Amino acid sequence: MRKGTKTFLIAIGVVVGILTLLVTAIGFKFKAEVNKMHPLETKEITSGVYAVNDGIVNMFLVKGKEGFIALDAGNKTENIQQEMKKLNIDPEKVTAVFLTHSDSDHVAAVAIFKNAKIYLPRKEEQMINGKTARFYVTRNKINFKYTPVDGDEIIKTAGLKIQGIETPGHTPGAMCYLVDNKFLFTGDSLSLQSGKVGLFSKFINMDNETQLKSLKNIASMKGINYILTAHHGFSDNYEKAFTDIK
Ligand SMILES: [Zn+2]
Incomplete structure (x- = not known):
């Protein structure tokens, strides 16, 4: 040689x-x-609000007067089907799925919600159209039709009022959803440890500084009874949860 x-x-x-x-x-x-993640077991958390466990992640269901809505759609379709059976909730009764962002553990079971309109934050489109890479090299994939949601947009479905609240940081389009002014579904926009809000995993977040700004923006919201996260359970004390953020 x-x-x-x-x-x-x-x-x-x-x-x-x-x-x-x-x-x-x-x-x-x-x-x-x-x-470090500790999702909830599948159960009714409070009247009409359900956690669905999918191993590492939760998706949630909320019962309205005219059906259900879903917040995110889990990591594996079969798991979600099985867990929803435990709750005796038919996926076909879900009228809308609100995706907090486009990471794969939040969007997997969308297809089982046959009668649902799927909502994705408009600013999250860059994650699936190739404009912004996930983990520097990969692209988030979505293979279903969706309707884009803007910040502060209000949508009424299943007899519920849902407001999108932009909380960029984890991904550029990450959004929380406020349901009936009482329940805030945060996806991966924050973590909860011993009832206190903090940044989600700094390693998995795309922009920690922006996420902290987002958390400061929502810290002083009033009248919210529950914060429900995708990987860190829930809190029913909003003010206490945000004491370290203000
Ligand atoms: Zn995520």
Whole structure:
């Protein structure tokens, strides 16, 4: 083998070795972050508000006078189907699905909600059309029709009032949804630890500074009874939850 070829092969070997180490380290870090998550078991949290457990994540259902709405759509379709059976709620009674953002563990089971209109934050479109990459290299995928929602837009369906509230940071289009002025569904826009609001995983967030600004924007909202997160359970004390954010 010529000396030049040998040097070249060694250089390739070193680069491949470094990349493998890097990918492994990122994998471990990601797993450690997921292990910190503590989603709720499938259950009715308070009258007409249900958590649906999908391993690492929760989606939620709210009962209105004319059906149900869903907040996010889980990580695996079969899990969501199974858990909804436990609650005895027919996915076909869901009139609308409100997606907080486009990460794969929030959108998987959309297809089982056959009669639902699917809403996605308008500013999240950049995550699925190739304009903005997730984790620097990947693209979030969505293979269903949706209606874009703008910040502060109010939608009425199933006898419920749903307001979109832009809370960018986790992803640029991340949105919370306020249902009937009482229940705030936050997706991955915040974490809850011992009842206190904090940033979601800094490692998984796309922009921590922007997320903190978003949290400050919603910290002084009044009249909210419940904060419901996708990976960190819920709080029924809004003021206490935001004491460290103001
Ligand atoms: Zn996410």
